[in-house]
Amino acid sequence: MGRGRPGAVSDPRAVSHPWAVQGTGGSSAVSKCSAAARGYIQDRFLRLLAGRRRRRAPLIHRGYYIRARAVDRCVQDFLLKTQSLPRTQILSLGAGFDSLYFRLKDMGLLHHTVVYEVDFPNVACQKAALIKGVKELSALVGDTGGEGLVLQQHHSDIVRLHHFYLPGAITFSGDDYKLLGVDLSELPELERTLEEAGLNNEIPTLFIAEVVLTYMETTRSDALIQWAAEHFPRACFLLYEQVHPEDPFGRVMQQHFRQLSTALRSLALYPDCQAQQRRFLAKGWTGCSVMDMNEFFTCCIPEDEQQRVQTLEPFDEYEEWHLKCSHYFVLAASKGMEPSWTPLSPSVTVPYQAGPVGMAGSVPAAVCARLSGISGLRRYGHHSVLIKPNVIVTTGGFGEEDGQHCRVRNVHLLSKHAGHWEAVCVTQSVPDKRWGERLYHTVSCLSDTLALVVGGRTSPSSTGLGMLWLKFPETCDASGPEDIAVELVSPQPAAEAAALRWRHSTTEITFKGEQYLFVYGGRSALEPVLGDWHFLHAPELSCTAIAVEGPVPESRHSHSACSWEGGVLIAGGLGAAEQPLGSVFLLRELEHGFQWQTIETHPPLVPRYSHTAHVHEGKLLLVGGVWFHASSVPGVTVIDLMTGLCSNYVINVEHLEWPLMLHNHSSVFLPDEKELLVIGGGGNCFSFGTHLNPEPVLLSLSSILSSH
16 A cells, blocks of 8 residues: 555554453443444343443444344354254353343244353453342343352452352353353363363354454464364354554554554465455354445345334445445354354345456546645545635534634635646635534535535535635736635525435536536435436526426436436436446436436446546546445546446555545546546544545546546
8 A cells, every 4th residue: 555554464564452452341231232322233231231321423333234234143043053952052252241141042042052152261250240240140141149150260369350250261050151360372271171171062153253353463363263163063164353554544543553553464474355264264164154234234234124224313424434344254164064054144145245346447546735734624524625626625524623623614726837747825705613513514616716616514414505706806816925815605595405415416507508507415314315307597596497308317326427418417426225337427418308328337336435526538437435346446447438338547646644534525637747646535434533635636537538
C-alpha cells in the first residue's frame, strides 16, 4: 500500500499484550448487550454478564448482530446434526463473558451436551464470581447452595471465591458447564486442564473461536488448530476473525487493534478467506467452508430478517458496514462427522458472486503538493464541483474544522493559478445554521456565479434539508489571496418536496432547448431508498411534468449521475435490499419527453455504490466506491458508451503515505490535463474511529483514456 506504511503486518511492534486482549471480552459483552437492548439479538443473559450498560452506535450493533447470527447458526446446526447421539461437547476458546451456555441451556438444547469455556485465569475467575452472585445464572448451572462451584488455583496462587474449590485451573464446574482459567497459547497446560475437567476426545466436539486465535503467535494458534484435528476424530471448528489487512480499510483496522495493544497476528500468513481455508485443510481438517460477512448476510439470513434488522434504528453508514463485513469472515471446518457438517450452505436463493475482478492496468496517484496541509479538505459526505474552469467549490460533509471532528459548515474554494491549485479564503453569509451542516447533498453549477445545493441531511433521522443558492462574485478566480464573499440564499420553497432527500443525484439536462435539473433517487428519513425523479426548471426551480417512458430503473441511492448528450447517465448505487447495483441507464431526450434505456456493458459492470462519475469523449468514468469483491478495492472503471466495453483499473498508491479511502469522496475531472482531483473521502469506521483522507490526490488518466 505504499512506502513507509504504518500498520504493515510485519511491523515488529505488532504485539498483543495479555491484559489488553483480556479487556476485549468485557468490551464485546457491553456491545452485545447494547445490540440486544435495541432488538438486534434476543439474549436476556447479556445484561447479567456485561457488568455495565452503555449504548453503542447502530454500526456496532449491526457488527455484533452479524457475528452473533453466524455463531448461532453454526452452533445450532451442530446440535441439530448430533441430536441423536448420546453425548457431545462444545469447547469455547477465549469465551470471555459470552452467554452461549446460558442461552442454550435456557432453550433446552443441552440434554446431552457439556459446554467447556476457556479464558485467561483472571477472566474466568471474574466470570465464575459473577455467575455465583446472580441467582438466574447459578440456577441454570444447577447451583443449589455453593457445592461444586469454585475457586481458582493457578500456579501457586489460590484465590478463594467461595468456600468450596476445585484444584488446578478449573474455575467453575457444573454438570454440563465447565469454566477453565488457562492461557490458550500454552497448549500442554490447556490439554492437561481439559483432561482434568473431563473433556472426552472420542465424542463429537465443536470448537468455537471468536476473534481469539488472531491475538496469539501464529505458530501457537496453528498448533492449537492442528492439535484439535489430531486429537478429536469427530470434530467441528467454528472461527470468526478478520481478513484483508493491506487494503485501505484493513490498514485502519490494524492500526486500531495495535493502538489497543491487541495486534492481529495471524493476518500476515493468512490474509484472506482462501488462505484460512488452506490453513485448516493443511492442519488436518477434511472439510472447510468460509464466507465473508457480506456473503453470510446475503446468503444465510432470510430476507424478512434482513429487512427487520435494516429498520431497527436510523442508519446511514452503509459504506462502513459493508467494508467491515468484507473484513470479517466465518469459517466452518470439520472431520469425521456423519452426517457432514455444512452450516454455511446458503439458505437464500439470491446468487452471490464475488470472485476476483480483472484489472486492465493501473492509474497513478499522487498528492496534490500545493494543497498539502490545507485546512478544510479532510471531510466525507461532502460535494465538490467545478464552477469555472479554474475554480472548485466544496461544501458540507463531516470532517475536521478548527481541530475538531464535526459537520463542516464552511464553504471551501480552490483556485488554479500558474498550473497549481491553491486554497482561497472564503467569507460566507449563512441564513440558517442548518444550511452549512449537511451531508450527502448535491451541488449543481448553473452559471459562473450561481450554484444550487439540493437536499442533504444532518442526522439519519432528520427529515432532510431543502435547497440553497450559492452566489459567487465574478472575480472569484482572480489571482491573489483576497477573501471571496459567498452569499447563501434560500430559494422560494416551491420545489422543496423534491429536495427533502439525501444520497441522491442532481444532474443538468436540456429539454426543447430549456435547462432543467433532474433530481433522482436517494433516500429520506421515512424511505430507505427512493426511485422517483423530478424535473426542476431553471432558474425558478419549479417542478415540471415531462413524460418519461421505458423500463424504470430499480430504486437506488448512493449512485452516480452524469450529464451526457442532453440526458443523464445513472450508474450503480445501493438498492432496496442494501445490495450494490451494477446497472447503467441512460435517460435520453425524445421529441415529446425522455426515455429510460439500459446500457449493456461487457463484461458486466461490477455492482458498486458511493463512487463518483464523469463523462469524457464518450467514455463513462467511475471512480472508487464500495463493492462486495473483497479481493480488490474499486479503482477507476472506464465504460465505452458506444461499444459497452468495461475495463477496470487499479489505483497505484505507492507514492502515498496513507491509505486512500475512495468512498464518500468527491472528484473533479480536469479535461485538458486528463486528470481527476479527488477531494476528501473516508467515514466513521465501525468501532475503529473516524478515518479521513488527509490530502487531495491527483489521478492521471491520460494513459487509460488514450488506450480506449
